[in-house]
Amino acid sequence: MLLITCPNCGSRDETEFHYGGQAHVAYPENPNELNDREWAEFLFYRENTKGTFAERWVHSTGCRQWFNMLRDTVTYDIQAVYPMGTPRPAAAVPPAAESGTASTAADSTTTGTAAPDAASSGTASTTAPEGATK
Amino acid sequence: MANTAALEGINGLRDIRRSPASHLAGALEAGSVEGTVVLKEGPFQTMAGVRVDPRSEAGSRIASVVGGLPARCGEVAGTERVSVLWLGPSEFLMVAPEEAHDSLGGDLIGSLVAALGDAPGQVVDLSANRTTFELAGPRARAVLEKGCALDLHPRSFTPGTAVNTEVGNIPVILLKPGEESYRIFPRASFADFLGRWLLDAMREFASPEVP
Structure with missing residues (x-):
């Protein structure tokens, strides 16, 4: 579950x-x-970025307002929340992340190190059925 | 059935009006634990949804009708007669007693429409859109916390605030009028679900506490 900081309402589920x-x-x-x-x-046709991605969100059960968000699609780290219509803020500033807290930073590092493991296990699982079919 | 005083209805229609959770009245009474947590359906209320830019001229005209508009999430403005809940930066919900409705001798909707005039925005009569559950008692917060992710501790959710959020996975407006009381405004179609959900959440408090 992500904790998203709505520009109007604050942190919500x-x-x-x-x-x-x-x-x-x-x-x-x-x-x-x-x-x-x-x-x-x-x-x-849309980007399928691995890493920092600019995306739109709407706080549908709250203030019903749209906003933009910079989110890392690998670590789920929310790097910035900014209003619609404004240009994308400069990415790749992980230490000075706008809405980053200590807890999310810890999460992002743990999932970041877990990601290559998952990828390698994924390749292992794809090779396993091949061996099974042989 | 949580009706207010017998009011003169339009062509007698007022008498046959039924609140969305009226069929649960008996269950709500049976499920309430006096002195611990009590749930009942509130009376009919007049509600008006208003969309207007609060910084505009029309916004200040509407603010003068209802006694001010809230500026940010959680704030409740208004007077004794009507409370104004913040739903969005330019969206507000006016909640007043049933008598304030134009069909029952009041003037809330009419005066809001007149105040908006031709300016961009809208005033919609939403009196039948939502019902009210009144949850009160020392364990009311514990009941709500089973299905609401918001921080309901009094240090952050103080009396006199209202927020748009989810309780039991359905969207509601949650208003805290007092220290240990909550008003929950679900849409009418969710009244049955939320009533039963709250009853289920309250059930543990009817039996003696397991040490």
């Missing part, structure tokens, strides 16, 4: 929020001039 996908996807200036591929890319 993740269950009070809804995810809004990637932030900073600008609407095309002239949608009529796009071909089908460009339009499809605008509609459906």
Whole structure:
């Protein structure tokens, strides 16, 4: 469970929020001039970042306001919460993380070291069925 | 049934109005533990949802009607007659006794509509949208803490505050009028669920404490 700091309401449980996908996807200036591929890319193609990712969230059971968040998709560390319409703040400042607390920092380091283990065990599990089929 | 005094209804419709958890009245009374935690459904209330920019001219006109708008999350403004709950930066809920409704001789909705005028915003009569549960007693906080992740300790959730949050996984407005009392505003369709959920959470306090 993430503890998300809503700019209006303060720290609340993740269950009070809804995810809004990637932030900073600008609407095309002239949608009529796009071909089908460009339009499809605008509609459906999103980054699948491993690491710091800018995304939109809405505090749906609270103040019902949207905001942007910089979140690490590996460690779940929330690095910044900033209003809609403002540019993405400079990333990769882990020591001076805006909303980072001691507890989340500890979590991020533990999950960060656990991530490669999970990846290696994942490869091990994918090789195991191959051996089984042989 | 938690009705207020017999009020003159519109074409007699007031008399047949039924509160969303009226069918639970007996169960709520049976499940309450006097002196520990007591749950009952509150009376009908007049509620109006208002969306207006509080810094605008219309915002100050509305503030003068209801005696001020809350500025931030948790604050409750208003007067003896009506309390104003903060729902969002430009969204407020006015809660007043049933008599304040225009159809029963009051003027709350009408005066809010007049105060908003043509300015951007909205005033919506939400009197039937939510019901009220009144939970009180020394263990009321313990009951709520089973299903609310918010810090309900009096040091952070002080009397006279109201927040939009979740209790028992459903969205509610939680108002704390006194030290050991809470008012929970679920939407009408959740009244049955929340009533039964609270009864279940209260059940342990009916039996003697296991040391």
